[in-house]
Amino acid sequence: MRARLLEATVELLVEKGFSGTTTTLVSERAGVSRGAQLHHFPTKNDLVVAAVAHLTERRGEELAERAAELPTGSQRTRAVIQMLGDHFAGPVFTAALELWVAARTDAALLEAVAPLERVLGRETHVMTVELLGADESQPGVRELIQATLDLVRGLGLASTLGDDTRRRRKILDQWALTLDVALDKEKQ
Template sequence: MSTEAVRQPQQDRSRATRQRLLAAAIDCLAELGWTGSTVSVVAERAGVSRGAAQHHFPTREDLVTAAIEYVTEERLAHLRQGLPDLPPGRDRTEFVVDTIGEMYASKLFSAALQLWVAASSDSQLREKVVPLEARVGREAHRMTVEALGADESRPGVREAVQATLDLARGLGLANLLTDDAKRRSRVLRQWAMTLDAALS
């Protein structure tokens, strides 16, 4: 058996372990918060030894930095998957608004929020979180405009799209303490009608 053939399964296992650690870090951040998401806790959740975790991420800072990037990519992927090509009109607007609402009510947003809170009092973490959050914001806005087929050259359209994202984020915050699904659904349905009128 060639060295390359041996190396490939090892690389696959290494990638799988890394992926499990990142997914576990997201779960821990969403469920246990920043202080509860230690390397040991994340390793246990991932089903790997602390040593294996530290092989991939020598410090908590390394793990969290990778988790921030992972959360960013996952949130953007979640949004991309949820916004397929739809015919214009109210159904399209309602689907897009619901999809954005779901993104901000998800575990990924809960994990991201824990990072925001920790970054608010940790300047090193803030330096990593702020540019990634700015990227998520830009991409979310761009994808929403595209999914809605919105013409931002028209007065008020850009602001209406941004208001959609801000509203969904606020509803996601409300969902952290209690299950707010029914109220969120009513608010988003009403907003979809308002947004559709602004886009027409």
């Protein structure tokens, strides 16, 4: 029941945004009584804070699953960058984005969101370094990895306003070529 409530919360965050997500709608979507929902999560913030933790876990699992399927060889950088781009343009990121925006003006929500996002950010950074075989002891490599993550987040944000898959793919293909050149130079 708890998992259904959390999944329903994430779905509604994507569909209706933070302000449109109500505990009543979550109960209805999850197929549980309002009393059962209140037993697990007495307030909307309790529900959303639990959903933040659930969402953070899902985002990490989703990335790890996709990373395990990546090819090796000359197309690896492109595949890593496209995987990150797809992840940050997907519904799980959209739900997280709703929480980030709401947390900007809600201190209790910020207190829950910020530490989880820092952990996920570090884990995503480390995973990206590993997947690209990058050596962060080389000057500029850490910044290239961070620029990559900032780029895919920004493109993910842009995708919330409309489908820009074709444009995003072109940008990410070019960035993959740029990274290959830059990281090869760093390895020398």
